[in-house]
Amino acid sequence: MALERTFSIIKPDATKRNLTGKIIAKFEEAGLRIVASKRIHMTRAQAEGFYGVHKERPFFGELVDFMISEPVVVQVLEGENAVAKNREVMGATNPAEAAEGTIRKEFALSIGENSVHGSDAPETAAEEIKFFFTDAEIVG
Ligand code: DAT
Ligand code: MG
Numbered sequence: 132m133a134l135e136r137t138f139s140i141i142k143p144d145a146t147k148r149n150l151t152g153k154i155i156a157k158f159e160e161a162g163l164r165i166v167a168s169k170r171i172h173m174t175r176a177q178a179e180g181f182y183g184v185h186k187e188r189p190f191f192g193e194l195v196d197f198m199i200s201e202p203v204v205v206q207v208l209e210g211e212n213a214v215a216k217n218r219e220v221m222g223a224t225n226p227a228e229a230a231e232g233t234i235r236k237e238f239a240l241s242i243g244e245n246s247v248h249g250s251d252a253p254e255t256a257a258e259e260i261k262f263f264f265t266d267a268e269i270v271g
Contacts, residue, residue, distance in 0.1 A: 138206070164210055172203075
């Protein structure tokens, strides 16, 4: 299979607890390469736009407030089957259901404060990468 790219966010609960390096180590151990990375403090407009697909969900307001509560690290990860591999390394949305060894099992605090975001399909990965990065910022 060809190299694929996916989009990741290390979320506020994780940056706040100084877990950035431990989470990046999980990606690298799984064979995912960091080809773009920046630490940003998302604006409300960015968070609402990024999570627009969830705007009718009851937790939308809470999700946006959380995502702008602290800085985040946005990244592009590259590797074989990167979208699915990243989802595997992340673990289930709810840490209570996440498999042993996954990022969410080890680090997440709750279903909302769950340490990482990862694209769910190649098409959404392409859109999410474009939302935060220019082509020039991605160095493969
Ligand atoms: P994932 O992040 O695993 O792709 P998702 O796309 O269904 O999960 O939801 C996006 C984020 O919204 C999720 O990481 C945390 C938050 N969220 C989802 N379900 C929630 C719930 N029932 N209560 C609170 N926050 C929730
Ligand atoms: Mg999702």
